[in-house]
Amino acid sequence: MDRVQKLNLVGLSKADYAAAPSTLCKGCGHNSIANQIIQVCYELSLRPQDVIKLSGIGCSSKSPAYFLGQSHGFNSLHGRMPSLGTGALQANHTLRAIGVSGDGDTGSIGLGQFKHLVRRNVRMVYVVENNGVYGLTKGQFSATAEYGQDLKYAGHNDFPPIDVAVEAIVAGAGFVARSFAGDAKQVRELLKAALSFRGLAVLDIISPCVAFNDEDDSRKSYAWGRANERALQELGYVAPQDEIVVEDYDPGTTAVVELHDGSRLTLRKLEADYEPNDRLRALERLRRGEEQGELVTGLLYYDDSRPSLAEVSGFGATPLSELPDDLLRPGRDALEGLLAAYA
Amino acid sequence: MGVQEPLSSPCVGAAPTAIVNDFSIAVATANGTGSQTANLALLRSFFKMGIPVHGKNIFPSNIQGLPTWYHIRVSRHGYVARRSPELLVAFNPTTIHEDVAGLPPGGVCVYNADIRYTPDRADLTYYPVPVKELLQDVDVKGKVKDYVANMTYVGVVAHLLGVPLDVVRRSLEHHFGGRAHLVASNFDVVSRSHDWARECLQKVDPYRVEPMDATEGLILMTGNEAGALGAVFGGVSVAAWYPITPSTSFIDALRDFLPQLRKDPEGRPTYTVIQAEDELAAIGMVVGAGWAGARALTATSGPGLSLMAEFLGLAYFAEVPAVVWDIQRVGPSTGLPTRTSQGDVAFAYGIGHGDTRHVLLFPSSIEECFEFGYKAHDLADTLQTPVLVLSDLDLGMNNWMGEPFAYPEEPLKRGKVLSAEEVERLETFRRYADVDGDGIPYRTLPGNQSPRSAWFGRGTGHDENARYSEDGAVWWRNMERLARKHETARQHVPTAVIQESPGARLGVICYGTTRYAIEEARDALALQGVAIDVMRLRALPFGAEVEGFVAQHEDLLVIEMNRDNQLRDILRAELPQHAAKLHGVGYIDGMPLTAAWVERQVLGHLNGRVD
């Protein structure tokens, strides 16, 4: 054909990062996030074989079937992707993992596993596609739906929302960001930085459900997001191999975060005094945003001081899943020596 | 301490003929008073004298200060089943009346004389032990004194039964390893008590021990330790669990053995052990690790297994290897947490909703715990499915004699895993295709560098290429293949052990730890002229030999430790043509079976009644 696809550093075209066509509703926020994941993995020249895709249950959790068709994936159980991912990444800590979950999946049935995933600092990009409803089961309120909201199908919501980003920060996550599916560029830059993070990176992405929760007055709708997004920073990701060129570099208004693999994230501050390394400030800013009806987006909190679970576990370079048999089964002498103590 | 008068004189007169190396002792103490050290010192002393022995912890579900019992069976014939004790060490004031009441006429009661208790049975021999007095000059302080107090009964019993002091010392050395000061302080109490008993007690009961050579070369270990060791030699590299009695000591043992045995040349661990936040997460980690190619296990018990149902269904259907050690205790629900049972068989066999069938292994000894410990991983990998090892509290938490474990000769069996090169050679990689006709498909592991190796795991319907499908015919085909795989499992699992007796008409079927009472009962019945054949199942699904045994017998009795005759029902369902002749009896008080009970069941059955 006449249109030649550009190849990335590992010799793949963008098409190599595609997968089965989506069966989600047209216009669903989850589709646009899946597209950004394809774009980002292509741009970062990740080898699909080095990536695993994990999810729970829900429309959102179906989406790993729609990106990176050459990567192993597992669409697991409702709310239980964190444990499955923990096991998989302990078995092979050299893999990059992208986990996709929903707000019901993470905020309700899976809240416990989510908190413990954060606590263990499993190296994974954990995307919550947050639409405030259960999409797959057709429109019930999820735990992130706003207080007092009325929906045609679900009725009146009598309970305050759980804020997934707040839960992540409180639980000790080192990389917590919020974004909006309608803000493709921000989603992309955050995904790239998250993939370079040493531990668990949580991306809470408002991802409107066009079937059940896209009314203009819903805080999870496209219209509301567009009108009320308050980005904390303008983000730029600089890959390890690129020269760092920060346009209009202006000390004091642009911060540079060095990521674990040598890449950098530039943060051109839009809120001059916001520092993403202050946990209490982050929580305070989120609460204020919630009260004022703002969708606060960007890198909310960053701290890479805590080692990942794999680092804590002290693994060697070879993943457990690839160790040769002679390292897995001790020798005859070892057995005899040990049994001597029981004679 | 000076020479003393016995505090009360033994009640029963002339000693009958000696009973040598054939009795049972119950030690009643309070939880958390270091009684376990004393119990094990005594147990190990018999063992070191070459006498077959077995000890059972009989403990209620409590933490400290409440009653606990230890039963030691000494048997020159090598029997290890529970037997009602003839000897009692009564060191717990709150249970002494009941404990004494449980002794048979002619029984022996060694009791703590500091307890307010007046001997009240004329048909027993009593030996009071002045514990406080014996500890008076012992050079230990405060709490440690409480801990060594139980050593007084070790000294007294050693004297009464004839255990040489140097044997007790060697047992303590074994128990305390290199900690010489602990050996010294404990032995001090033992020898003082022993000397006191020699001087002050008049031995009038018939029970005593004599050295034998029946334990030469054997080891003493708990089932949980043996299973964990098996897993270490089976290459387990990811273990995830949530604490629950009686499985906790399995992981404790694993965490003890792994750092000793499993490092790479750089000294880095070739394993990881994760304490999960609950059983859902524990099995989730195991399934994730199994999918990614590691050998993974969890250990749990009934309540934990209940929580694992959803993931085990997923692992069965997505065909991911996983190993679960279920150390059974009494259910339903929280049940009797510290009592033993075989009540999880039916649940475990079908755990998951829809048509689910699992592979179960039933170890009955420490040797089998070790062997099934590594084989479970071979089976899980070979069959790409969960394998559940159904042990029980009795086997898991008690010390058993056994032969030193045979080193696994066969290499690890990793099953049908395709490398990148192998995938490249294929025209297409079809994850769920039944290429070999045995129902077992080929898999690739995440990280496989062939771009064609990827597949997407899911619990929803999928076709041979692992693509989502709701097509009824595809579903049907897939479920039939899974059934075929279950059939294939029959050829891979450990076969049943059959012991036939000439002239036997009744076939007795059992599994797990009930074998000991059944084997002892078989011998006792033989002396009465009643012959039985015994078949011990070691796995589900079972192989052809099981059907053969059932077909050969006109009358079969399935003995198990659950109310509903769970295995009997499984056998009836799978061998419907033989259903009518498969009868079941269940034992459900949480205690291990006794041979006497089995004998009664068999005789009752043969006489057309069961009690």
Ligand SMILES: Cc1ncc(C[n+]2csc(CCOP(=O)(O)OP(=O)(O)O)c2C)c(N)n1
């Ligand atoms: C144990 C269990 N309970 C309930 C369900 C049914 N279920 C499927 S998806 C879903 C809700 C998913 O909602 P969310 O995570 O918000 O994702 P969305 O569909 O909105 O993307 C539920 C309750 C299930 N699959 N498993």
Ligand code: SF4
């Ligand atoms: S129902 Fe909602 S969440 Fe599900 S695919 Fe449609 S728009 Fe997306």
